[in-house]
Amino acid sequence: MPKQVIIALGSNLGNRRNWIIQALARISHNKDINLLNVSGIYESKALTLAGVDSTKPKYLNCVAHIETDLKPEQLLIALQKIETDLGRKRRERWGDRNIDIDIIDYDKIKYTSSTLVLPHPQTQHRAFVIVPWYEMDEWAELPGFGAIEKLAYIFQDQVKLR
Numbered sequence: 001m002p003k004q005v006i007i008a009l010g011s012n013l014g015n016r017r018n019w020i021i022q023a024l025a026r027i028s029h030n031k032d033i034n035l036l037n038v039s040g041i042y043e044s045k046a047l048t049l050a051g052v053d054s055t056k057p058k059y060l061n062c063v064a065h066i067e068t069d070l071k072p073e074q075l076l077i078a079l080q081k082i083e084t085d086l087g088r089k090r091r092e093r094w095g096d097r098n099i100d101i102d103i104i105d106y107d108k109i110k111y112t113s114s115t116l117v118l119p120h121p122q123t124q125h126r127a128f129v130i131v132p133w134y135e136m137d138e139w140a141e142l143p144g145f146g147a148i149e150k151l152a153y154i155f156q157d158q159v160k161l162r
Contacts, residue, residue, distance in 0.1 A: 002034065002067035002068060002069055003067060003068055003069070003070075003106060003107035004065070004067055004107050004108075005065070005066045005067065005068060005075065005103060005105065005106050005107065006063060006064070006065055006066075006103075006104040006105040006133060006140070007027075007063070007064050007066060007079065007101055007102060007103055007104060008061060008062070008063050008064075008100075008101070008102045008104050008120075008126075008128070008129045008132075008133075009023055009024065009061065009062050009063075009064065009099070009100065009101050010059045010060065010061040010097075010099075010100045010102075010128065011059065011060055011097065011098055011099050011100065012046055012056065012057040012058060012059040012060070012096050012097065013057060013096050013097060013098040014098050016059070016060040017041060017060055017162075019086060019098050019099045020041060020060060020061075020062055020099070022086055022099075023082055023083075023086060023099050023101060024038060024062075024064065026082045026085065026086070027064070027066065027079075027082065027101075030078060030082075032068055032069065032070050032074075032078065033066050033067075033068045033070070033075075033078065034066060034067045034068065035064060035065075035066050036064075036065045036066060036067060037064065037065040037136055037137070038062055038063070038064045038065075038136070039062045039063045039064070039132035039133065039135050039136035040062065040132060040135055040161050040162075041060050041061070041062045041132075041161070041162050042060070042061050042062065042128060042131060042132050042159040042160060042161055042162060043058050043059065043060055043061075043159065043160045043162045044058065044059050044061060044127060044128040044158065044159045044160075045058055045059075045158075046058065046059060046096070047059075047126075047128075056096060057096060059128060060162060061128040061129070061132060061159070062132050063104070063129060063132040063133040063136055064136075065136060065137065072103065072106050072109075072111055072113075072116055072118060073113065073115065073116060075103060075106070076103060076115060076116050079101040079103065080101075082099075082101060083099050083100070083101055086098065086099045087099075088100070102120050103116065103118060103120060104119060104120045104123055104129060104133070105118065105119045105120070105123075105142065105143060106118045106119075108141075108143050109143070110143060110144070119142060119143050119144065123142055123145075124142060124145045124151060127155035127156075127158035127159045128158075128159055130142075130148050130151045130152050130155050131152050131155050131156055131158075131159045132159075133148055133152075134148050134149060134151075134152035135152075135161075
């Protein structure tokens, strides 16, 4: 039975909207992934290891609901291949990027490996994930934190629908 997965996409370099659209197109054409729904696209300030950085280019972000029979690590590899195919360069952690695709929630499981932690760490603090996710599914729940409705209400002023 296919697993229900929430992924987040973001871009802060070049034609940000186009990078997200290209990534979604590649996801939808992957035979192992069924793209079910996509949120609107939101803009947010860059988040770095040091916190919000208004001097960096702003991000465009969206959230998508997919289903897949791929295991978590296999899905991660498939999504990272899309990033690489689109020219993503991994130079610095939390650095500027043309495209970023993260697995936020994989079928409500908790999972940790050397390359993947589920649900995605710090999601509960990410307006650019919570608000689009809530827009896409107002009944959504973040494992370990419950309904995202309250979080979306808190964060709604931190992102703008674009």
